[in-house]
Amino acid sequence: MSAVLHRCETLVIGAGLAGISTALELLEQGRKVLLLDAGPRSHCGGQANDAFGGMLLCGTPEQRRNKVQDSPQQLLEDWLRVAAFEPDDHWGQRWAEHYAERNKADIYDWLRQRGVSFFPAVQWVERGNFGDGNSLPRYHVAWGCGRGIAQTLVRQLLEHDGLSCLFEHRVLGLDMRNGAVVGCHGRSADGEFRIEAEHVVVCSGGINGDLAKVRQHWDPLYGPFPENILNGTDPRADGALHEQVQAVGGQVVKLGRMWNYAAGIAHPEPQYPQHGLSLIPSRSALWLDATGRRIGPQPLVGGFDTHDQCKRIGHLPGQYSWQLLNWRIAIKEMAISGTDSNPHFRDRKLLRLLWQLFTGNRELVRWMIDRCPDVLAAEDLPQLAGRMAALAGDGQLDPQLLDAAIQRYDAGIRRGPTLYNDEQLRRLQQLRQWRGDRLRTCRVQPILDSGGGPLIAIRTRLISRKSMGGMLTDLHSRVLNAEGKPVAGLYAAGEAAGFGGGGISGIRSLEGTFLSNCILNGRRAAQAIVGYASHT
Known part of the structure; x- marks a missing residue:
C-alpha cells in the first residue's frame, strides 16, 4: 500500500510548548500549519503539561512590585558568568544576548496578552554558592503551572481554521530535494505517510527520556554514569530526530550538557x-x-x-x-x-x-x-x-x-x-x-x-531531566550545517535546539530558562518563515 501524502505550507513536528508557540505565531500571521506529533491528542502540550511552570524573566511588574530593580544588562552579566561559554558556543551566546534583551516583550508580555498570569511573589533560585548565580530574584511561577500555560495556548491554537493536526504519527526521516528539506516521512497506525512542506520546524524535544542516550553522552564531570539514575522525562523524549537532522546535514552539538x-x-x-x-x-x-x-x-x-x-x-x-x-x-x-x-x-x-x-x-x-x-x-x-x-x-x-x-x-x-x-x-x-x-x-x-x-x-x-545541547540554530531558528550555513527549509526550536543555538545555557542554567525559551525559539522560527515568505 502506498504512503498517504499530505501537503502543507509549514510542517511543525512536535506538539509541545515550542511546537504550539511556533504554530500559533504562524497562524496569527495568516499562514497554514500542519502540526504533527507521535503522541495522542490528549498529550498536546508535551512535557510542559507536567512542569512546575517557572520562568526566568526580568523587568516585569512582579519584580517592580517586589522592589527588584533588574535590567537586561544585569541578567546577561549573570547569564554569561554562569554559562561559561566556550569559543565554539557562538550561537548559544547570541541567543543568550537575545533572551536577555527580549524576554520581557517576547515571552512575558506575549503570555500576559493571552491570559497567562504569574504568582505575585518572585522566587530567588540558583543564587550560586558564592554569589555567582542569579544576583536578583527572577523566577516567576505561572498561575496554572506548566499545564496552564500549555493548555491556554492550545485552546487558542485550535480556534484557527488554518491549522491541521496529525497525532500518533511518528516521523522516521526528513526528505530533501535540490539541497532543501521539503518534508518528512513516517508511520502511523494506519500505515506509512509522507508530508510535503515549504518549511519544516523540528520541535521534537531532547534526549533525556532515553537513559541509554543519557549514558552515551554522560559527562564524567558528574562522576561515572549512575546505574541508579532516575528518569524524570517521558521516554518518548528520545532524540530520535536528532539523527535525522544530522542525516540531512544539520549539526547537533553539546549533548553532554544536561540539566x-x-x-x-x-x-x-x-x-x-x-x-x-x-x-x-x-x-x-x-x-x-x-x-x-x-x-x-x-x-x-x-x-x-x-x-x-x-x-x-x-x-x-x-x-x-x-x-x-x-x-x-x-x-x-x-x-x-x-x-x-x-x-x-x-x-x-x-x-x-x-x-x-x-x-x-x-x-x-x-x-x-x-x-x-x-x-x-x-x-x-x-x-x-x-x-x-x-x-x-x-x-x-x-x-x-x-x-x-x-x-x-x-x-x-x-x-x-x-x-x-x-x-x-x-x-x-x-x-x-x-x-x-x-x-x-x-x-x-x-x-x-x-x-x-x-x-x-x-x-x-x-x-535525568533536560537536554541543554541540541540542533545548532541561528537567531532565526534555522538549523545550520557543518559550514555554518542554514539547511534550506529546516528550523528547530525548544529542547530539540538546546533551547536555542545548540545550547543557550552553556554549562549551567539560571533555572526557569526552559519553558520560556520554547516560546522564544518557536516564535523566532515562525517570524523568520513569515519574513522569508514575504520576500519570495
Missing part, C-alpha cells in the same frame, strides 16, 4: 522504568552521604547551585545521598516539582496556597511518607537509622556517624544566631531575608527537637 537534578526519588506509581520525582530540596535538611556523614566541608543547601549538587553527589560512594529533617521542617519546606504536585498553583487557588504556605503542606508530607519508597519516618534516631540501613541495603550507614553529624549541627543552632558558625545556618539566615523565600523556609531549629515531630529521612538520587 539534571540531585534530589530525585522513586515515583510511587511509576509509569515507565526508573520513573522518578524531582524534589525541590528542603533548605533546612541536613544533606548526608551514604555513611551518615554530613556532605562537606561546604554543606549542600538547596536553591543555590544545582550544577554543583549534581557534580558532588555523582562522585559520592553509591551516588546517592540522604536528606534528614523533621516533620516541622518538612511541612514548611517540602515540595515536588511539577504541575500535579502543586495543585493550588495548578488550580489557581490563592487563598488555599497562602494558607498552606503559612500552616504547612501536611497532605504532601503524609503522602510522601505513606507512598514514596525513598521517604522514611520514625519517632527516634536509632529507629530511623535502622530503616535507612535496610532501605540502602549496602552496609554503608554508620549510626554513630549519623548521630554525631546531627548532634554537632544542633549544638551550633542552640548557641544562638549571634554565634552561628555553620555555612548552612548562614545561608538559611540569608534566605529568610527575601520575602519570597521566607514563606518557604522554616525558622532555624534543631533537627532533634522534641517539638519537631517525627524524624524524616529521604534517599535522593540523580534524576
